Amino acid sequence: MTQPSLFGTPAGGSAIANIxxxxxxxxxxxxxxxxxxxxxxxxxxxxxxxxxxTNNVAEYRGLLAALxxxxxxxxxxxxxxxxxxxxxxQMSGEYRVKHPGLQPLxxxxxxxxxxxxxVQYEHVRREFNRDADRLANAAMDDAAGTR
Numbered sequence: 001m002t003q004p005s006l007f008g009t010p011a012g013g014s015a016i017a018n019i020x021x022x023x024x025x026x027x028x029x030x031x032x033x034x035x036x037x038x039x040x041x042x043x044x045x046x047x048x049x050x051x052x053x054t055n056n057v058a059e060y061r062g063l064l065a066a067l068x069x070x071x072x073x074x075x076x077x078x079x080x081x082x083x084x085x086x087x088x089x090q091m092s093g094e095y096r097v098k099h100p101g102l103q104p105l106x107x108x109x110x111x112x113x114x115x116x117x118x119v120q121y122e123h124v125r126r127e128f129n130r131d132a133d134r135l136a137n138a139a140m141d142d143a144a145g146t147r
Contacts, residue, residue, distance in 0.1 A: 013039050014077035017066035018124075020132035021050075021058030021084075022140060028052060029143035032062030033135020036069060044069065047135040049143030059084045060105035062136065063091070067112035067119070076117040081124045083133075088123040 015038045023030035030053045034046040046069060050061045063080065070078045082088055089095040090106060091113075097106040113119040126133065 012074055012076045014079070015039065015070060015075045016079045016081060017070070018081045018129050018132040019059070019062040019066050020082070020129055020136040021055060021060070021062040022133075022136050023053060023055045023058055024140050024144055027054045029140055029145075030055065030058040030061075031136055031139025031141075031143050032058050032065060033132045033137070033139060034062050034066045034069070035131040035135065036066060038075075045131070045135055047139040049139045051143065054101070056084070056086060056099070056102060057105065058136070059087045060102060060109065062132070063087060063109050064105065064112065067109060067116075071112055071115040077120075078116055078118070079120045079122060081122045081129065083124055083126045083129045085123050088121045091121045 015036050017034055017036045019034050021030065021032035030051065031047065031049040036044040046065050050058055059082065066080060086095065090097050091109060097103050
């Protein structure tokens with residue numbers, strides 16, 4: 001039997017981040033939700049309202065939150081799961097980022113991803129992204145002042 005470390009989770013390792021973002025109206029009150037599961041089974045949930053913006057901007061804000069958390073917590077390998085096909089294809093390099101409002105967010109995400117050893121992007125159907133969706137909806141409620 002081994003004793004758990006008194007210093008928390010060791011540096012490195014991998015994690016899976018389910019991300020979601022949305023807006024009530026497009027644009028409208030927006031927010032993101034992120035559920036991160038580390039390889040040791042620990043869970044981190046992040047959510048924030050991001051003011052009045054589009055759903056695509058909110059999706060990128062969720063990605064940025066996940067990547068920032070991973071870089072800050074010394075995660076080496078991150079699998080990002082999103083129900084936004086646009087975000088996944090853009091971050092994987094399959095689609096160009098044409099919208100001027102998304103270009104700086106894409107650049108910031110690419111720069112953050114370079115701080116990790118490996119980042120994989122996976123498109124998932126909405127029903128497999130329920131926890132991130134729940135968090136994003138709570139953040140949108142906060143943005144709209146309905147919670």
